[in-house]
Amino acid sequence: MSDFRLPTMRHGLIRRGIVFCFLLPAMYAASGEDTNYVSKLEPEPLFADLLAAATNTGIPLGGLVPTASTNGLSPGDSLTAVITLHQAGHRRTEWLAHFQVMAATNPPEAKPAKPEVLYNAEGDRFEFVRSPAQFRIRTMGPYVETVPFWGKPRAKDESACVSVNGALLSLGLDKGAAAMYRLNLAHGTNLEFWAGERPPSDEEKQKNQKLAAKFQISPEENRALAAWAPTLISYFMAVGETPGLDTILWKVVSLPPMWSMVRHVGITARIGMDTEQVGPLVLPTSWAVPEAWRVFNLPLKVELNEHPALNARLFVTDPQPSLLACGGILGFLAANPNDEQNYMTLRVISTRGGADRKVE
Numbered sequence: 001m002s003d004f005r006l007p008t009m010r011h012g013l014i015r016r017g018i019v020f021c022f023l024l025p026a027m028y029a030a031s032g033e034d035t036n037y038v039s040k041l042e043p044e045p046l047f048a049d050l051l052a053a054a055t056n057t058g059i060p061l062g063g064l065v066p067t068a069s070t071n072g073l074s075p076g077d078s079l080t081a082v083i084t085l086h087q088a089g090h091r092r093t094e095w096l097a098h099f100q101v102m103a104a105t106n107p108p109e110a111k112p113a114k115p116e117v118l119y120n121a122e123g124d125r126f127e128f129v130r131s132p133a134q135f136r137i138r139t140m141g142p143y144v145e146t147v148p149f150w151g152k153p154r155a156k157d158e159s160a161c162v163s164v165n166g167a168l169l170s171l172g173l174d175k176g177a178a179a180m181y182r183l184n185l186a187h188g189t190n191l192e193f194w195a196g197e198r199p200p201s202d203e204e205k206q207k208n209q210k211l212a213a214k215f216q217i218s219p220e221e222n223r224a225l226a227a228w229a230p231t232l233i234s235y236f237m238a239v240g241e242t243p244g245l246d247t248i249l250w251k252v253v254s255l256p257p258m259w260s261m262v263r264h265v266g267i268t269a270r271i272g273m274d275t276e277q278v279g280p281l282v283l284p285t286s287w288a289v290p291e292a293w294r295v296f297n298l299p300l301k302v303e304l305n306e307h308p309a310l311n312a313r314l315f316v317t318d319p320q321p322s323l324l325a326c327g328g329i330l331g332f333l334a335a336n337p338n339d340e341q342n343y344m345t346l347r348v349i350s351t352r353g354g355a356d357r358k359v360e
Helices: 025-030 037-041 048-057 174-185 202-214 219-226 228-239 245-250 258-263 321-326
Strands: 003-005 018-020 078-087 091-102 116-119 125-128 132-144 156-165 192-194 269-273 296-304 307-316 329-336 339-352
Touching (some): 048 091, 116 228, 125 219, 321 329, 321 339
Parallel strands (some): 003 192
Antiparallel strands (some): 329 339
């Protein structure tokens, strides 16, 4: 697959912003691809202090509970995730993260918000509706298995609220992943996939329309691929507000040289996807994912000032009602490209429906 581009996104933590863009195969080869990542997904038992904290605060840990379908997110919908930092010497540190949908506090707008409009490389126009939702995100930790010689770290209990587009999260990433996997099997190496605010040139449009016809890409597949962009951005906006998560991620990031930061006047980040590696994945049975749920692996790479900084993989499935709050993303792995013992995982371990939902 040639490339996949996403719209530009700005983030206050990076002085010159984050750019979602295409990632060339050469960049992947140079960044030290982890071919043994599945072995890192087998979870360890949760620490006793973490279990006690969850019990004392009423945060559920007990599995992915299916819920009845509704038109979208409902107040009270929640999910619990465990974040684990792995470091050299088999050292582990854990955090507990709880995401809960809050009831709307502002009156509905008189006019519905304009939909988000994106175009693909074939010139197709897609509209994605906007439906604001409020999350309360609570993080507890860090928890450790053994007390280091400098003393046991103090577990914090922090919360934050964030507004996201619930309709975009409900689009999910699995249908686009299934389409991309089919095209990989068909060797669609000359196809271009991107989603942007402006249509392509006539020349680019005609070229890609011919290729799309050759590989029989359906309108549903095209829309699912275009939905990758808004869904990923909505997910990163929500997860990016998790208290303490950026501090954890910086522990596994490979930073660029100091001269690069000076030359770029700060840090420029680029996030891209290796579309040729998109495909189905069987997660460890200890993730307790129902067999009927088809899971896909989406490999991402992060560059800081053109320096390979982070290898990441998202594990996605259908954003059915119990997983709407996370866009169907069951978890992810983020690893230092230069140190295979330095990585973190996020794993959804519990989902619950709000009072307006019923268990199926």
